[in-house]
Amino acid sequence: MSSDPTVPLEDSVVSVDGESAVLTRPPRSQWREVWDQFKSHKGALFGAVVFLLITAGVFVGPVIWRIDPQFLPQGRDFLTLRDTRPIYVALWDSGAKVNWAHPLGTDNLGRDMLARLMFGGRVSIAVGLTAMVLSLVLGTAVGVIAGYFKRLDGPLMRLTDLFLALPLLPLILVASLLFRDPLAAVFGTEGGIFILIVALIGITSWMQTARIVRGDVLALKEREFVLAAKSIGTRPGALITRHMLPNILSPIMVSATLGIASAIITESALSFLGFGFPPDFPTWGRLLNDGVDRLVSYPERSILPGILISLVVLSVNYLGDGLRDALDPRIRGR
Amino acid sequence: MLTYTIRRLVLSVPTLLFIALVIFMLLELAPGDPMAQVPLTVPSDVKEQMRIALGLDKPSYVRFWKWLLQIFWIEPKVFIDYLTSSTTLFGWLPDTALYERCVGLSNLDTCDYRALSWQTRSPVVDLVLQRLPQTLWVVGTAYVVGILIALPIGIYSAYRQYSWFDQAGTFVSMIGFSVPPFFSGVLVIVIFSVQLGWFPSIYDTTHTVNDWDSFVVQLKQMILPVMVLALQITAQISRFMRASMLDNLNQDYVRTARAKGLGETTVVMVHVLRNSMIPVVTVIALGVPLIFGGAIITEQVFKVNGIGQMLIGAIQANDLPTVQTLTFVFAFLIVMFNLIADVLYGVLDPRIRYE
Numbered sequence: 147m148s149s150d151p152t153v154p155l156e157d158s159v160v161s162v163d164g165e166s167a168v169l170t171r172p173p174r175s176q177w178r179e180v181w182d183q184f185k186s187h188k189g190a191l192f193g194a195v196v197f198l199l200i201t202a203g204v205f206v207g208p209v210i211w212r213i214d215p216q217f218l219p220q221g222r223d224f225l226t227l228r229d230t231r232p233i234y235v236a237l238w239d240s241g242a243k244v245n246w247a248h249p250l251g252t253d254n255l256g257r258d259m260l261a262r263l264m265f266g267g268r269v270s271i272a273v274g275l276t277a278m279v280l281s282l283v284l285g286t287a288v289g290v291i292a293g294y295f296k297r298l299d300g301p302l303m304r305l306t307d308l309f310l311a312l313p314l315l316p317l318i319l320v321a322s323l324l325f326r327d328p329l330a331a332v333f334g335t336e337g338g339i340f341i342l343i344v345a346l347i348g349i350t351s352w353m354q355t356a357r358i359v360r361g362d363v364l365a366l367k368e369r370e371f372v373l374a375a376k377s378i379g380t381r382p383g384a385l386i387t388r389h390m391l392p393n394i395l396s397p398i399m400v401s402a403t404l405g406i407a408s409a410i411i412t413e414s415a416l417s418f419l420g421f422g423f424p425p426d427f428p429t430w431g432r433l434l435n436d437g438v439d440r441l442v443s444y445p446e447r448s449i450l451p452g453i454l455i456s457l458v459v460l461s462v463n464y465l466g467d468g469l470r471d472a473l474d475p476r477i478r479g480r
Numbered sequence: 481m482l483t484y485t486i487r488r489l490v491l492s493v494p495t496l497l498f499i500a501l502v503i504f505m506l507l508e509l510a511p512g513d514p515m516a517q518v519p520l521t522v523p524s525d526v527k528e529q530m531r532i533a534l535g536l537d538k539p540s541y542v543r544f545w546k547w548l549l550q551i552f553w554i555e556p557k558v559f560i561d562y563l564t565s566s567t568t569l570f571g572w573l574p575d576t577a578l579y580e581r582c583v584g585l586s587n588l589d590t591c592d593y594r595a596l597s598w599q600t601r602s603p604v605v606d607l608v609l610q611r612l613p614q615t616l617w618v619v620g621t622a623y624v625v626g627i628l629i630a631l632p633i634g635i636y637s638a639y640r641q642y643s644w645f646d647q648a649g650t651f652v653s654m655i656g657f658s659v660p661p662f663f664s665g666v667l668v669i670v671i672f673s674v675q676l677g678w679f680p681s682i683y684d685t686t687h688t689v690n691d692w693d694s695f696v697v698q699l700k701q702m703i704l705p706v707m708v709l710a711l712q713i714t715a716q717i718s719r720f721m722r723a724s725m726l727d728n729l730n731q732d733y734v735r736t737a738r739a740k741g742l743g744e745t746t747v748v749m750v751h752v753l754r755n756s757m758i759p760v761v762t763v764i765a766l767g768v769p770l771i772f773g774g775a776i777i778t779e780q781v782f783k784v785n786g787i788g789q790m791l792i793g794a795i796q797a798n799d800l801p802t803v804q805t806l807t808f809v810f811a812f813l814i815v816m817f818n819l820i821a822d823v824l825y826g827v828l829d830p831r832i833r834y835e
Contacts, residue, residue, distance in 0.1 A: 308498055311818065313769075313810030315776055316791055320803055321506060323795050411660045415777055418662040419792060431662070438666060438781075445670045452663035460658035 183472040190468015193461035200458055204267030213248075215261040216426060227256040232446050253447060254440065263450060266428040271458070273344055273413045273429070278405035280348030282355060286398060289359025290386055294367065303360070306353045314350045318412070321346055322421045336427050343422060347409045355401045362394040396473030403466035407459045414455050430455045481826055488819050499811040500551070504544050507800055534598075550595045551808060554579065555605050558594065595801045599794065604805040608787060614685045615786030619775045622706040626713025627764060633714070634721020634760075638729060639748060649718060656715025665708045665781035672704060679704050683784040705782040709775065713767065720763045724756040731755075758828045765821035769814040 184190055219227045227245075230252040235242040244251070250259040292302035322342060329338035366372060366389075375389050414431025416422040423429050425436060430451040437447030518527060531537055535546065557579045563570040594603040637646040659667075673681040680701050689695050728734065729752055737747045776788030783789075787806060794802035 308495060311495055311811060311814050312499060312502065313807055313814060316803075316807045316810055317503070317506065319776075319792070319795055320807065324507070407658070414660060415662060419777065419780060421795075434663060434666065441666065441670060442674050445674065448663075448666045449670065452659075452666060456655075456659045456663055459660070460654060463654060463658055 180472045184468050187468035187471055189464040190472070193464030193468065196457060196461035197465060200267065200454065200461070201271055204264045204271060207264040208261070211260055211264065213258040213261040215257060215265040215428070217257060217261075219256040224256050227252055229254055229256075229444065231444070232259070232450075235446075250450065251444075251446060253436070259447070259450070262428050262433060263430070263454065266430045266433050266451060267454060269340075269423065269427070269429040270410055270413060270431070270455070273340065273347070274406045274410040274458075276344045277347035277351070277409035277413070278402055280344060281351040281405050281409070282398060282402055284348060285352035285355025285401070286359050286391075286394075288352065289356040290363055290390065290394075292356065293360040293363025294382065294386060294390070299360075302356075306356050309350070309353050312350075315412075315415070318346045318350060318416065319419065319421050322416060335424060339423055339427075343413055343416060347412050351405060351408060351412075355398065355405070358397045358401060359394055362397060363390055366390055366393055396469075399473060400466050400470045403462050403469055407462040407466070410455065410459055410462075481823075484826065485819075485823050488822065492815050492819055495815055496812060497548075499815070500548060500808055501544070503804055503807045503811070504540075504547060507804060508540050508544075546593075547595070547804065550593065551805070554594055558603075558605070595805055597794070597802045598799045599797050599802065604802050607790065607802065608806065608809060611785060611787045611790045614683075614784055615775060615779065615788065618683065618702060618705050618779070618782075618784055618786065619709060621702060622709030623713055623768070625706055626710035627717055629710065630714040630717035631721055631760075634718040635725055635748070635753065635756075637718070638722045638725030641726065646722075649722070653715035653719050656711045659711075661708050661712065661777045662781055664711060665705070665778060668704050668707060669781070681782070683782045685785050705778050705784060708781070709778055716767065717760065717763065721756065721760050724759050725752060728752045728756045758825065761828060762821040762825045765817050765824055768817045769810065 218224070227248070229243065230245045230248050231239075231242045232251040233244050233246060233249045235251075236244045248258050248260070250263065252258055253262070288302055288306065292299045292306075325342055326339060329342050332338060333341055372385065372389060375385055380388070413422060413429060414434065417429045417431030418435045420435065423432055425432065428436070433451040434448050434455070437444065437449075437451070441448055518530065522530075535543060538546075561579050564573045594605070596602065597604050597607055600607065633649050637643075637649040640646055669681040672679050678700075681704070683701050683705060687694065687698055687701070689698050729748075734747060734752060737751045738744075742751075775786065776791060778784070779786045779788035780792060787809070791803065791806045793799075794806065
């Protein structure tokens with residue numbers, strides 16, 4: 147072995163090479179790794195793109211498409227503009243009443259459907275995002291407190307169980323009708339209903355997050371770094387915000403995406419049943435409901451908002467699926 | 481096991497009481513006035529009389545107690561009377577007369593007040609029992625159909641993981657998760673009843689089945705709502721079935737079974753399937769009350785006058801006793817099926833034995 151001098155030489159060359167390769171490649175941050183894993187999940191990438199496109203469309207769209215969704219044409223305009231079909235209907239029905247000025251048609255009062263869809267999307271997505279944030283804050287707070295403070299664990303988890311045993315949809319329906327008028331009197335019609343619906347969805351959807359967060363906090367509490375932090379005198383508040391929360395970020399982010407989806411569905415269901423926003427303040431669910439009465443002649447009025455709801459929910463679900471894989475270090479890099 | 485079941489049953493009483501309190505307080509704290517629907521031409525002193533007649537002048541704890549009494553004491557009495565007098569199962573027992581009907585003013589102190597609907601002035605529970613068959617027919621059929629479709633899909637997609645069938649199954653169940661019933665319902669109405677004209681879009685609950693033709697009509701009107709509900713159920717259960725099968729397919733006992741020369745069918749359909757069914761059965765039990773909740777929307781879309789539609793109507797008409805009772809029925813179902821799921825899990829899985 148030692149008679150052959152090339153072997154150790156080659157070995158050292160290789161090791162030097164390997165070291166230089168490591169040195170030339172910049173250190174990869176955690177989020178870079180997450181992004182690489184996320185990219186490889188085609189459905190998730192597709193979902194993210196679709197969700198961003200739709201969100202951008204409904205929020206930026208009105209800058210380009212400047213028709214007021216509430217504009218009611220008067221007099222003869224009303225007759226000529228109402229009940230316009232979408233432009234694509236002309237492909238198979240040459241006699242259809244179509245108009246390039248209203249590419250997605252108008253409703254029975256002559257309001258532009260494209261503008262209404264964008265308006266409805268803004269409300270739906272805003273409700274979804276706000277309700278998700280509220281439910282996340284509630285769920286994380288309950289979960290962290292239950293996991294960290296042993297004395298509060300039992301009561302808070304029993305409360306979570308009780309909330310899970312409540313029939314949520316009926317209660318939301320009842321509450322949305324009962325508290326509508328007083329809130330509308332304080333915050334205005336639209337503002338009051340927005341607050342009401344966001345609060346109702348948030349209050350009734352935090353339980354899963356709380357359970358997941360509690361489990362993770364319980365596991366984290368036994369780890370050495372928490373002990374180390376405690377031993378240098380970190381107070382509970384700082385310990386939670388500085389050491390716990392960053393470590394339970396990934397399950398929170400996953401339940402955030404899923405929370406958007408379920409919040410949008412719940413809001414649409416409420417609006418569909420007629421317990422949500424008023425008709426002149428449309429959301430996608432409300433538009434769908436308004437279209438049902440004239441489904442035979444104008445199916446697009448229900449189908450277009452329905453497709454948008456489903457697309458957003460589908461894309462957000464795929465996004466959550468991909469995030470779950472990307473944020474899980476055990477799956478990442480496989 | 482029995483002790484555990486009994487303990488859970490006892491523990492479910494405070495849960496139900498809490499839920500009853502939440503439902504009651506929600507309606508109590510709500511600023512809506514139950515007399516708001518009364519015309520303005522009714523003089524205010526008459527209105528006050530009506531208020532007293534409804535018991536609204538009593539403090540809220542008295543009304544809560546009265547409501548609890550109605551739910552937990554009077555209605556069971558009525559039910560037992562019904563069982564011993566009119567059913568074939570218990571009809572041989574001597575007739576009980578636990579429930580004392582109120583006859584005018586003669587027996588005001590001893591008679592039982594049942595919860596009356598403010599809309600129809602008839603007992604709420606009777607109304608619920610009238611509506612329940614329609615709901616159970618549609619929802620129950622959908623649940624059975626959904627499970628029957630979901631199980632084979634789940635089994636096969638796990639067995640051939642990442643095959644095109646599995647990918648398609650994943651996509652379809654993603655759609656089932658994402659497309660809300662109020663859209664899928666509208667969509668199937670547009671396709672199958674407007675464009676193709678195959679099935680009616682409205683579920684006619686007055687339709688009676690007495691010969692083959694009326695049976696076909698009944699079948700046709702059930703297809704669309706069942707299809708919509710079954711899509712959601714299939715999406716959930718097939719995912720659970722797949723995940724559960726995947727967990728078991730890599731276990732050592734499967735390798736042992738194959739090594740001793742059992743056929744592939746026996747390995748998968750007997751050894752793996754039986755073990756994988758344990759969590760799936762509990763999920764199926766847990767899903768039953770949720771399906772009642774989901775049926776509210778489906779019933780609204782297809783105009784099935786089941787308990788979901790009854791709830792919507794009662795909320796809109798400010799009919800508080802009906803709303804309270806119905807919400808409580810839903811809560812009762814959730815608590816009971818949670819209990820059933822937990823007990824089933826213990827019965828099916830010998831590794832889990834509760835103290």
